[in-house]
Amino acid sequence: MGTSALALSGAAGGNLITGELSRLLTTAALGGVTFDIIDSREAAGRRVQRFLFPERPVEDQKFQDFGTTDQPIRITGYLAGDDYVLRAQRMRKVFLKAGSQTLVHPWWGRLRVRLIEPGEIQFSATRIRIAQFQVVLVRDPGPSGSKGLFAEITDTLTNLLEEADALVDEATLAVQAVLAPLAIPLALSSMVGSLLSQASGIWDSLTATAPQPLQSGIASAQVTLAAGVSAPVTNADTAYADSVTAALAGVPAAVVDAITDPSTSVIAPAQQVEGETTETVDAQTVANILLSGAVQIGAVADSLSSVTSVPGEALALGVVARGLIVSQLLGAWGSLTFASGADAVAARERFIAAIDALLVDLENAASSGVGVSLSGLWVAVQAARTALIADCSSQVGRLPVVVSVPLKTTVSAWTLAYAVAGDDVTQVQGVFDDLVTRNGISHPALVGPGDIEVLEQTS
Template identity: 30%
Template sequence: MLDFANPSSLLPGLRPAAWRGVTFWVIDASHTVGRRIHATLYPGLDLKTHDDVGPIDGPFRISGLVIGDDYVAKTKALEAVFRAPGSGTFMHPWLGPVDCVLLRPAEISFASDELRVARIECEFDPTGDDVLSGLPGIGGLFASLSGLLGAIGGVIGAAVGLASSVLSVVPMALAIFSFGLGAISTVFSIVDRVIGGVAQAAVLVPIARAVAGDFKRAIANGDRKIIAGAVAQILGGYPAQLGGAFRPQPPAALGPSSEAPAAKPYVPDPRAGATLMFAIAGQIAARASGSVSADVPGRSPVTATERLIYLAAETAFVAEGISLMAEIDFESRQDAAAWQDKAEAALAGASSRAAGLASDAPGGVATLWQALQETGGRLAIDMSEVIGRLQPVITIDPPRAGAWLLAQHYAGDDPRQVVPMLHDIVRRNRLRHPAILGAGPIEVLKPESGR
């Protein structure tokens, strides 16, 4: 679906950025890094000296665009924040949030042959203050979490609205309405099948049974419009109920009684939760496409109503999967990039299927599609910032030494990191014994201060 109101649809190479919370799109971004060198020249002498007065980081030189029917209004909003005094947060499309000042006046240009487009040239100088200081975590923290969660909420809200609207059409035949409810039952069957094979099944199965009970009570109502609203809310909220089992919870104020036997505590795993949500979304998409695989229960959809219900359910589970990603403590750049690829593939698939169903429910599908696109832009900003703060995993040819000497080589400057790196090398490469590295390449998570 080509959306002329969405720049990423027209120019897919653009990256989103923001200054003081006002967003625009970036074509090119460059910055200066090095040392501040002061050269001193002496009259009458063929010599000069150089004084190193410290590091230089910046400025950022940005070439960007404002695109859309409301581009004049957006440009005026940028003008207001460009005039604001003091420092502010510049959301760099690759480096994440940076506290900056506007180094020199920004240039905004319009052209008669570029209607609905304004060009921006600006230069920001970092202040050196860390806008992320005081915030917990490193790898699992998203820079604009509120913005991302807001976009995810928009996807879920659009999914609920779509499901409610397609089930509450007044002239809909009773058989078509029954097909729609049957599609929701198929979604529940898919969820039951997937969660039954995971390690957290003991926690998830009671949740699934409770949701199925709510669904049965909702369809017992005689008013089809009331049923449509109720089951749409149940369908949209189902992923969040399952996802809650994978979110880390704050410790209880009171511990267990010393007289009670100590039970093995359940440890929520956001990675497993996000993997589960994407797997369920994939199974729902397979059913919507008419897959007859034994792994996907239910019959192939024969009506647009069923396909729209499957689309709403798929996007709700994709949104919950991305929400759980915000809880993951990524260990390396490669790890975060792999998760970004999973999320972007899920969003792209859902967006493509939404585009194919646009003619069946133009209003609801368009709202859902736009919410998916906004979530994709927010995700790109946040994951770029997360990846930029993580260390890479490097691959080396195994030397004639053990894992202990390898850990000493990379973490010896900080003795506190040697033993953790030793354990990480053994775990990451599945070594049978730390003294034997094997014949294949060895992966090492390079420390920040590593050589």
């Protein structure tokens, strides 16, 4: 997930430091979806009516001024990256949304706008990983409306992935704002280098004992993070900020990409095979790594803020690093499987705790005096939190219930499994495996006495 760092438009020439500043103005966002802008046109003026009279000289013409007028803003942009289809789906929803929306324009700033014509999204076989779109907007100073948190959410998992992608967008904008000075101060570049270096050490430690497919999948991202990002002499565009964002996001994204499904392939590289067993990476392992990484990198940012002369920026970048991890964590949620509703709720609570910790860090960063707005990031995190709760709630209703069975004497686990499964013998094996694992039973023939948790199956 994330925006493209490619320059999709030609360099401006002549002035503004020979066009260097113009390349800074390439990132925009509409309705929370960031994109690379290549063309923007707008006309503005006054509504003037000209009157000419028959058989009278042109000097006798009259004018009536009806005030100012804003003509439509016509934008052409690109959605580029591995997630370009998902981002195009989000942009399509922006086009369909009623009312005014926020446009972050690289030249005009933050505007409230309305769509007045259907937007067009174009895919092409000659442009893989890029979707082009055109949209026509008008400025709208009126207040925006709110439809509530759960309005029009039909596919909870897709909505969750879209909110996770929106979180990446806001994190990208936040890094660009923090690292915007034309001349990066030494203290700021030093702090960024320390954050990347310590983050690299954390991921190395967390993945040292991970399955081989995961270690292979993240190797390239680890090299990039360990190498760090050198601050340019003149910070004339967003390349430095985008490189920092990519370095922070690379390992978490690669960790999620390493999730494997053992049923989809029977062939693996030799280094991924132990004996006759192919190593796989399950979503729970990935979630545990990301949860630990979020906590430790958040602690690194707190430590850096106490020793650097730019504490606000350190906390802000720490929030971004943690936010990028959380966005990938939400991506891993869709790969998790739950045996019961209680298991889903327990996993949700771990994820919610990570999001709430991110919100605390965000509030601390905002109150530290950092000179950039983090409101967009806060809104994105809250929306992701809501989407996670919604998707978990939809799953809980479809999952079996865990019940507690009091046993007065010792019985066989098989006897208990048959009793719980009832007439459906196809469920016996699943019930047996779950109760042995769930209760930590060392000898299936000796279960009880006491309360035993079992999975209640529905026919």
